[in-house]
Amino acid sequence: MAEPKPKTTIKLKAKDTSPKAQKSSSGPTVRTGRKPRAIPKKGEPLIVAEYLSKAFGKDAFALDDVSLEIREGEFVSLVGRSGAGKSTLTNMIIGEERLTEGRLFVNGWNVSLLKRRHIPFFRRQIGVVFQDFKLLSRKTVFENVAFALVVRGAPHKQIMEDVPRMLALVGLAGKEERFPHELSGGEKQRVAIARAFVHRPKLLVADEPTGNLDALYAWEIIEVLLKINELGTTVLLATHDRDIVNRLHRRVITLDGGRLIRDQEVGEYVL
Amino acid sequence: MLTFFRIVKFAFATVWRNVWLSFATTLVMFLALFMVTVLILLNVLATGALEVVQDKVDLSVYFVSDATTEEVNVVRTQLQSRSDVNTITYISKEQALKDFEERHSDNPLIQSALDELENPLQPSLIVKANTPDQYSAISEFLTSEQFSGVIEDVNLDDNRQIVEKLTSTTGILSQLAVWVSLLFTIIAVLITFNTIRLAIYTQKDEISVMKLVGATRTLIRMPLVLAAAFYAVVAAALSTALLFPVVNYIGPRANAFLGEVTVDIESYFFDNFWLIFLAQFTFAVVLAVVSSSIAMRRYLKK
Known part of the structure; x- marks a missing residue:
């Protein structure tokens, strides 16, 4: 299937912080169509959320009126207690969950208007890492990353070159032929990261990637994510691990009860 | 082309890496196919037997001893004009005697009696109707007033009543066999569908992961559909292969059981070998492809 092509381009005005102006704003330079435009300059908005809400029933909100902007090259921790809305937001960003209200732009795609048939093409431009690894259990480490x-x-040649390089980057050289059940939790998460990064996405979303790991393995995974961020990829890390967030000294967005309560450039886990 | 090769590769990896599931699915499909095919073959056997039995019924028309050939021919022509008459065979007095002598060649008493007598036998016509239930009408026609001076006796085969009973019973049995075959086909379809659905169900997590990575529906669906088609091909091949010994075993025994009535099930099988294989193959592949596509739809939609 051929990759979809862009349809329209929406140019945005300079950002006005007033709620009214924000309501009428049309977001960053985005396309409601399919293929992203030429790679934007470093520092351009990669994720723009405007008044995002996700309602379950009449008065229950998993996410309530959340607006934020994440730029290229940033390493952002999304923190909050269980049920704060971290996973809802990350699921919206990867196009896995529909939003009830607001608008969401990711890597040039208007996710709020994303059609089902375009989701595969959208997903190919981002990388996703989950707490439960989500590896293909019947494929080897090499095949998981190659997938x-x-x-x-x-092409075959690119796969044969890129996959071993990526496995070496995450410290899994020599384990190409193993199946997921033959790996430790930390190794599984490294495979997941290698798979999420092998195509060099501009955005890597990691939803509680250390949730199933002990402290030592957890920090190793964070180091891999930092290495990936150094290579230019924006990393959005959803976590409730206080130690990790405090050690990172990076931007921290805090959610509580579905609302964005704090956004610090160099933040700490404060709840 | 690259995607096609990758789909084929993934399909074989699915079969090989789920070897027990593949084995179980193929086995169930094979049993379902084999069961239906054997039932259909038994149906053919029963229908063939019925035809042979029906073919044994005839109506003999005995003419008076001094009936001339012209008089016999008048009756014959009138019979030929009837739509319910299939064949008419004329047996002259001389032919009848010859046949009688041959039949009793080992009986010296009859032989010596025949030597002393003038030919006591009459010329006759052997009439075969299209279906057994038409004999009564033909018999009534021949016993009518217009032939009373020429025809001495109209004799339906002694077996007629038995055959009529058998015909009606076999008719019911044939209908029953069709319904049973249909029922078993439905059962086979449901079993196969559920087996494949179960096989796909075990892959539901993999399907969701593939979607998260950005795989298109085609790349997710086609390897699993191809794997299901592969099970179907193997099941059809196994079923056809097992039919060889089964037909070899059943054929002669069925013929021995039916006595004079012989239905060549072996010839039927070998004459229609490719048709039987292709029918099984098509049935199984279509079923597998449709089942797997339906089973996958819900996981692809999520």
Whole structure:
């Protein structure tokens, strides 16, 4: 299937912080169409959320009126207690969950208007890491990582070059032929990260990637994510691990009860 | 082309890496196919037997001893004009005697009696109707007033009543066999569908992960559909292969059981071998492809 092509481009005005102006604003430079435009300059908005809400029933909100902007190259921790809305937000960003109100732009895609048939193409431009790894249990380590390239129609030669390089980057060289059940939790998460990063996405979303790991393995995973961020990829890390967030000294967005309560440039876990 | 090769590769990996599931699915499909095919073959056997039995019924028309050939021919022509008459065979007095002598060649008493007598036998016509239930009408026609001076006796085969009973019973049995075959086909379809659905169900987590990574529906669906088609091909091949010994075993025994009535099930099987294989193959593949597509739809939609 051919990759979808862009349809329209919406140019945004300079940002006005007043709620009224924000309501009428049309967001960053985005396309409601399919293929992202030429790579934006470093520092351009990569994720723009405007008044995002996700309602369950009449008065129950998983996410309530959340607006934020994440720029290229940032490493952002999204923190909050269980049920704060972290996973809802990350699921919206990867196009897994529909929003009830507001608008969401990710890497040039208007996720709020994303059609089902375009989701695969959208997903190919981001990388996702989950707490439960979500590896393909019947594929080897090599095949798991290669699958992210296969879905993009990458040629065999590229797969044979990129996959070993990526496995070396995450410290899994020599374990290519193992199956997920033959790996430790930390190794599984490294495979998941390698798969999420092998196609060099501009955005990597990690939803509680250390949730199933002990402290030592957890920090190793964070170090891999930091390495990926150094290579230019924006990392959005959803976590409730206070120690990790405090050690990172990076931007921290705090959610509580579905609302954004704090956004610190160099923040700490404060709840 | 690259995607096609990858789909085929993934399909074989699915079969190989789920070897027990593949084995169980193929086995169930094979049993379902084999059961339905054997039932259909038994149906053919029963229908063939019925045809042979029906073919044994005839109506004999005995003419008076001094009936001339012209008189016999008049009756014959009138019979030929009837739509319910299939064949008419004329047996002259001389032919009848010859046949009688041959039949009793080992009986010296009859032989010596025949030597002393003038030919006591009459010319006759052996009439075969299209279906057994038409004999009564033909018999009534021949016993009518217009032939009373020429025809001495109209004799329906002694077996007629038995055959009529058998015909009606076999008719019911044939209908029953069709319904049973249909029922078993439905059962086979449901079993196969559920087996494949179960096989796909075990892959539901993999399907959701593939979606998260950005795989298109085609890349997710096609390997699993191809794997299901592969199970179907193997099941059809196994079923056809097992039919060889089964037909070899059943054929002669069925013929021995039916006595004079012989239905060549082996010839039927070998004459229609490719048709039987292709029918099984098509049935199984279509069923597998449709089942797997339906089973996957819910996981692809989520």
